[in-house]
Amino acid sequence: MARLCALGAWLWFRGAVAQQPDLDLGTLFEGLGAMQNTGKGGKGAARADACPAGQSPVPKLDQHSRMMANGCGPQGLVIKEPHGLFRCCNGHDVCFSVCGTSHDFCEDQFSKCMQEVCQSPLSGEHQECQKQAHSFSSMTKVFGSGFHKASQQDSCHCVPEDEAGKKHREYLETFYRLYNESMLDTDTLELQLSKWKGKEAELYFDLVKKYGHLFVQFDDVPKEFVHVPQVAVHSRSDL
Numbered sequence: 001m002a003r004l005c006a007l008g009a010w011l012w013f014r015g016a017v018a019q020q021p022d023l024d025l026g027t028l029f030e031g032l033g034a035m036q037n038t039g040k041g042g043k044g045a046a047r048a049d050a051c052p053a054g055q056s057p058v059p060k061l062d063q064h065s066r067m068m069a070n071g072c073g074p075q076g077l078v079i080k081e082p083h084g085l086f087r088c089c090n091g092h093d094v095c096f097s098v099c100g101t102s103h104d105f106c107e108d109q110f111s112k113c114m115q116e117v118c119q120s121p122l123s124g125e126h127q128e129c130q131k132q133a134h135s136f137s138s139m140t141k142v143f144g145s146g147f148h149k150a151s152q153q154d155s156c157h158c159v160p161e162d163e164a165g166k167k168h169r170e171y172l173e174t175f176y177r178l179y180n181e182s183m184l185d186t187d188t189l190e191l192q193l194s195k196w197k198g199k200e201a202e203l204y205f206d207l208v209k210k211y212g213h214l215f216v217q218f219d220d221v222p223k224e225f226v227h228v229p230q231v232a233v234h235s236r237s238d239l
Contacts, residue, residue: 054160063156067093083128085114099201117133
């Protein structure tokens with residue numbers, strides 16, 4: 001269903017371009033978004049509304065193994081761009097599937113990533129890159145909320161709040177056992193979980209950008225993210 005919705009949005013997008021080639025698509029999407037009652041959840045990562053009262057969302061142990069990224073555009077209809085924004089689009093794709101993120105958090109990270117890329121684009125002018133980034137960001141803000149909700153339902157399960165800490169530890173242990181066994185030291189895990197308590201989704205998102213080339217399914221796009229380290233991924237001394 002999500003793929004069909006994405007296809008419909010993309011066909012509408014192409015139609016708008018064909019009819020008015022000089023149209024400012026960013027402004028168009030912002031106008032469309034203003035007419036939709038999509039709701040705002042704030043820019044924080046935690047989604048308190050993802051589970052019933054008294055329960056918290058925690059990642060399924062295999063959430064990362066089912067993540068996919070295909071650059072910019074809906075699956076099968078990649079938008080080729082010369083600036084290097086595909087790395088941000090890859091991050092945006094996986095952010096939706098990181099348990100505990102909010103749609104607004106993913107959009108905020110997406111915008112910041114593209115701003116960074118456009119400071120030194122792979123090719124093309126800074127202004128051209130910014131215009132392309134604005135169009136991408138405006139489109140995902142309008143059409144992405146439903147896709148994000150579906151991805152969260154697929155990546156998370158709800159547990160009683162007093163069990164959430166144990167489940168987060170279990171997930172982190174499973175992840176590091178696969179991708180960085182040096183982080184399995186008990187004290188290291190405890191320090192990391194303590195530091196990111198209540199913000200676990202931000203931790204998981206950063207870990208995906210760090211290690212995602214090992215497990216994300218990339219569809220006809222380079223295995224790259226723009227990774228700005230926020231969390232320790234090497235040793236206890238980095239915590």
